[in-house]
């Protein structure tokens with residue numbers, strides 16, 4: 001049975017296509033029209049009480065949260081993209097995969113929304129510290145794990161690429177070179193082509 005992704009091209013589910021393409025699995029897209037509020041309708045809410053995208057259905061299993069979906073896909077369908085349990089490299093892999101939604105995303109949101117929070121209490125610290133840490137993850141390396149591409153690059157790199165694309169993060173030379181390496185991945189190119197085709201099909205461009 002193929003996987004089904006509840007999807008809209010103007011959502012994080014667009015990035016999940018890259019994870020699916022890297023995993024090399026068959027999948028269907030179930031378009032949920034977030035422009036019309038369909039994500040809060042009974043069909044999606046039954047699967048994901050948050051009423052948010054992406055939501056992946058794999059048989060009886062529902063996986064939500066873009067980072068969790070990507071790591072799940074690697075573990076289940078593309079083990080070459082994830083260090084095995086017990087491999088010390090798994091620490092680095094998990095560290096930067098979790099850093100994307102738990103530090104990069106809220107740090108960017110806090111800065112741009114002007115949230116006044118104590119950085120010692122906020123899990124994402126400061127925007128400036130987040131940038132220094134994010135650069136340290138890839139400085140002097142090709143990918144998060146060094147020379148080896150992994151699903152951590154889809155999660156961490158995909159988040160950075162999105163934030164740079166939407167001018168939420170300045171493209172330093174380290175970030176820019178990394179994003180160029182990611183954009184050379186055929187799986188990312190296939191995902192972006194499908195996202196563009198879906199935008200066209202939905203009359204969004």
Ligand SMILES: N[C@@H](CCC(=O)N[C@@H](CS)C(=O)NCC(=O)O)C(=O)O
Nearest residue numbers: 011012039051052053054065066067
């Ligand atoms: N924590 C979730 C966030 C998902 C999320 O916020 N998705 C947005 C689109 S990018 C959404 O579905 N928004 C519609 C809504 O909240 O009604 C993840 O990382 O996947």
